[in-house]
Structures are given as C-alpha cells and as structure tokens.
Amino acid sequence: MSTENLIEIRDVSFAYRDRPVLKGINLTAPRGKVIAIMGGSGCGKTTLLRLIGGQLRPTQGEVRVDGQVIHQLGVDALYQMRRKMGMLFQFGALFTDMTVFDNVAFQMREHTNLSEAMIHDLVLMKLQAVGLRGAQGLMPHELSGGMARRVALARAVALDPMLIMYDEPFTGLDPISLGVIGNLIRRLTDALGLTSILVTHDVHESLEIVDYVYFISNGVVEAEGTPAEIRASKLPFVHQFVYAEEDGPVPFHYPAPDYAADLGLGSDR
Amino acid sequence: MKPPKQNLISRIGHSVIDSIWIMGVATRFLMQVLWRSGTSWRRFGLIIREIYASGVLSLVIIIVSGLFVGMVLGLQGYQTLQTYGSEQALGVLVALSLVRELGPVVAALLFASRAGSAITAEIGLMKTTEQLKAMEMMAVDPIARVIAPRFWGGVISMPLLAAIFSIVGVFGGYLVGVVLIGVDEGSFWSQMQAAVDVREDVLNGVIKSVVFGFTITAIALFEGFDAMPTAEGISRATTRTVVTSSLAILALDFILTAFMFRGV
Ligand SMILES: Nc1ncnc2c1ncn2[C@@H]1O[C@H](COP(=O)(O)OP(=O)(O)O)[C@@H](O)[C@H]1O
Ligand SMILES: [Mg+2]
Numbered sequence: 001m002s003t004e005n006l007i008e009i010r011d012v013s014f015a016y017r018d019r020p021v022l023k024g025i026n027l028t029a030p031r032g033k034v035i036a037i038m039g040g041s042g043c044g045k046t047t048l049l050r051l052i053g054g055q056l057r058p059t060q061g062e063v064r065v066d067g068q069v070i071h072q073l074g075v076d077a078l079y080q081m082r083r084k085m086g087m088l089f090q091f092g093a094l095f096t097d098m099t100v101f102d103n104v105a106f107q108m109r110e111h112t113n114l115s116e117a118m119i120h121d122l123v124l125m126k127l128q129a130v131g132l133r134g135a136q137g138l139m140p141h142e143l144s145g146g147m148a149r150r151v152a153l154a155r156a157v158a159l160d161p162m163l164i165m166y167d168e169p170f171t172g173l174d175p176i177s178l179g180v181i182g183n184l185i186r187r188l189t190d191a192l193g194l195t196s197i198l199v200t201h202d203v204h205e206s207l208e209i210v211d212y213v214y215f216i217s218n219g220v221v222e223a224e225g226t227p228a229e230i231r232a233s234k235l236p237f238v239h240q241f242v243y244a245e246e247d248g249p250v251p252f253h254y255p256a257p258d259y260a261a262d263l264g265l266g267s268d269r
Numbered sequence: 270m271k272p273p274k275q276n277l278i279s280r281i282g283h284s285v286i287d288s289i290w291i292m293g294v295a296t297r298f299l300m301q302v303l304w305r306s307g308t309s310w311r312r313f314g315l316i317i318r319e320i321y322a323s324g325v326l327s328l329v330i331i332i333v334s335g336l337f338v339g340m341v342l343g344l345q346g347y348q349t350l351q352t353y354g355s356e357q358a359l360g361v362l363v364a365l366s367l368v369r370e371l372g373p374v375v376a377a378l379l380f381a382s383r384a385g386s387a388i389t390a391e392i393g394l395m396k397t398t399e400q401l402k403a404m405e406m407m408a409v410d411p412i413a414r415v416i417a418p419r420f421w422g423g424v425i426s427m428p429l430l431a432a433i434f435s436i437v438g439v440f441g442g443y444l445v446g447v448v449l450i451g452v453d454e455g456s457f458w459s460q461m462q463a464a465v466d467v468r469e470d471v472l473n474g475v476i477k478s479v480v481f482g483f484t485i486t487a488i489a490l491f492e493g494f495d496a497m498p499t500a501e502g503i504s505r506a507t508t509r510t511v512v513t514s515s516l517a518i519l520a521l522d523f524i525l526t527a528f529m530f531r532g533v
Contacts, residue, residue, distance in 0.1 A: 079408040082406060089399045093398055093403035096394070096398065107407050107408075111409075
C-alpha cells in the first residue's frame, strides 16, 4: 500500500477528560518531506504526535499512517507499525542505565535476530552519521544536551523507520548545536528517504530546513504554507509568531477569572 | 477562587474512595506485571541484572545488620537464660529468633529502604524523563522489559538476603556467646541442631520472606510507575514506598505468624 501521503490526519479532535485540546485538525505529510508543526506551548503539539504514534485515541476523526487508521489497529499491528516510526523526545529520553552504544543498539536487540557483530557495525554507522562514534562508551549523563539529542536521533533511525517525529528537538540548545541538529534532520530525511514531522517553537531555524509548515492554535490549523509563504504571511497570528511578539492573537495570559475580582477588589467580601 | 469548603464527613468519604481507587489501580498493575512476565523468564539475563541491582547491592547492609542483631541477641539471650541456668540453650534462642522472625522481618525492612526506594526512584525518573514513553514508541512494552524483570529480581533476592541475614546473625550470636562469654560450644551447636525444625521453622521463614519480597517489590514498582513526573513527585513516591512497605511487612508478619502458629 503506497499512498502518496505517509500521514493523513482528517478532522481529528481530542480531549483530556473533558478538556478539549484538538478540535478538528487536518494535516498531511507527503513522503520524503519535512513537515513542521508550530504553535504556542500547550496548544497540543505533543498530543498530536502521540495520536500519530497511537499512544492516544482521537475522540473524533482519524489518523492514517501509511494508509492504515492508527486507532483501529490491534495491539500487535500497532506495535508492528511503531517499528516503522522513530520518535525524538524533547530532551532525548535516552535510557539512563545504558551506554550510548547500548541505547542505539536497543531496538536492534529487541526486534531483530542480528548477530552482535552485525549490531556493532550498524550502531557505529548510525553514530558516525551523527558524528558521535567516539562517544559510544559514554553514559547519557556524560553528554551535553546537544550530544544527547544526536544520540537520540541515531537511536530513532536505528531500524531505518519510514517516519520520524521530533518533539521540540531544539529546546535548550546553544545556537551551534541547534544548527547541527537542524541540518541533521534535513540530511537524514533526504539520505534515508524518510518523512519527518518536526514540532518546534524555533521559527527561524525550522523555516530554513522544512518543506511545509502548519500553525496550530486553539485546537485547529490556523495557517499553513511553504516557508516562503509563511515568511510573507500577513496573518496576524503568523506574524506574531514569526516576529516573536509577546501579545497578539496568542494571548500572554492563561485564561483566568477577572483580575480585580481575584484580588478581592470590588467584590462583597 | 476560594477552595470549596468541605465538611469532615465528605473529606473522609473522599479519601476512602481515593484509597480504594488506588488499590484497584495497583492491583491491575500487578496483574499486568504478572501477565507480561514471559519475556523476563525467557531472557533470564534481564532478571539476573536486577538480582544484582537489588540483591547484591543490598548485601553489605544485610550482612552488617545481621551480625549486629545476632550479637545483641547473644548478649540479651545469655543474660536471660543464665538466670535459669540454661545458657547452653543460647544457640537455640538465637537461631529460632532469627530464622522465624528477625531474619525475614529485619531483612525485609532493610530491603525496603535500600532496594525498594532505589527501584521507586529509578522507575520514577525513567517516567519523568519520558524513557518509558520512548520505549513504548519503540514498540517495546515497558511493563515487560523494565518492570517485570525488576519484580522477579526482587522476589528472588529477598529470601536469599533473609537467609544470609539469619546465617550471619547466628554467627554473631556465636561470637558473643561462645567466643566472648564462653558458653559451651558443643551444646550451642548441638542444641540448635536438635531444636530447629526444617519445615516448621526454616520453611516458614522462607515463606515469609518470599511474601515480603513480593510485597515490597510490587509496592516499589507501583509507586515509581504511578509517581507524578516531577522531582517532588519522585521524592514523595520514594517516601511512600518505604513507609507503605514497612507497614505492610509488619502487618503481614503478624498475619503469617498467626497462620503458622501451633498452639500445642
Ligand atoms: N496527560 C495529560 N492529562 C491532562 N492534560 C494534559 C495531559 N498532557 C497534556 N495535557 C494538556 O493538554 C494541553 C496540550 O498539551 P501538549 O500536547 O503537551 O502541548 P504542547 O506540546 O503543544 O506544548 C496542555 O494544556 C496540557 O496541559
Ligand atoms: Mg510538547
């Protein structure tokens, strides 16, 4: 089954208990492209990735990956599907009780019958691709933030997935590491023929490397377009985001009761 | 917003409902761990690693405590027994106290604070840093791969540690009673041999420590798995592991002893 779009999200809604987060998202990711998902903190970007990974079920709509509706898969089929996905968590989420080498080897050992000699060579190739072959013996706590992210990237591509999801891979990185990770994402996508979904706040870095951008706000796709279209956009929401203005369509304040009333001013007691 | 006022009765009601809820969740968790234990038995290396982590690393505290408890038993026991002129029975007293009660119970309390708290902190940290979610996304079941091996590692370690505690304790009693005070060595050992029954005493002690190991490890794993994913959440969960499992050990010890007790 080789559809043109690896990911198709149709009218997906999701709520944590009775708190709606996504309210009818539409989004597609064509094969071989890097798609960015942007939006304010707490707008539901991580939630969307977890819907794609099948860790959550949509309350409405459907998420298709490689032509299959994720929430209709049984446990075995879902696990089979996840072997074809890689996910890079916000701070890497490396297994802290294993060396860098063992982290990258983890899925090969769990899911394949490859010999240790074969695994050794494959792991070194993956680490070489992210420039950290020399760090194979280190423990995760010995790595800098940027190095940990690169190891996590090597681990995510360990079984040559068809899709990689990056959850805010730039958070807390210095500008150099940030550029390194950005270029790696682009290079790996092109070299391995992957599809990538990049969740990020970092507009400028990501506009350099992605093919298409979705802006999420209030649970829906507020704007979308190629990087050039986004830069030229006159939409107030996009403008606020791209030019990092504090208040605009995205409010500075978390929803709260009236300030004066909260301070006990102007009320009876 | 002012917090809604609750009367005492509704507060008590809420906390009862909450604790029943938690017990339900914990039971379901335990069932899942047991159900998905196949992987760890097939790949026994995973369990060996956890026996090392919780068992071998607890050895020092178990041995040192066992030695001291045994020596104290030797002193106290001698003092009491000599009033009745039966200090040759010192070996019996030391061995029975250790094998029946102190070995399983004290070793379990030490195990809860040494290994149980470590397990909770480790699992809690893995949850906080999204390692468990990452594993799930790699199509590896964290319950089967991370939780179950630790569970069986704890269940296997506990009786071994209790046995070591008792053995070292008997040696401590011997040091004080025979070497230091000068109780007759022959009667110390021979009376002990005659009085300690393999089924009545040793087996019952082993049963106790298996039950304790099961309880402590299950509590430690659940608290870690259920911890709020923050630094404070982990520290609270760790405390709860030690407190809850210590209370559970003492309560279970009473229940088990009551069942094993023969009033003749
Ligand atoms: N497990 C959860 N239970 C309840 N609410 C949650 C949970 N996870 C996230 N949320 C809420 O859902 C909203 C979206 O979260 P998330 O997808 O993590 O946002 P983002 O990744 O865009 O910052 C947030 O307001 C958050 O508070
Ligand atoms: Mg997020």
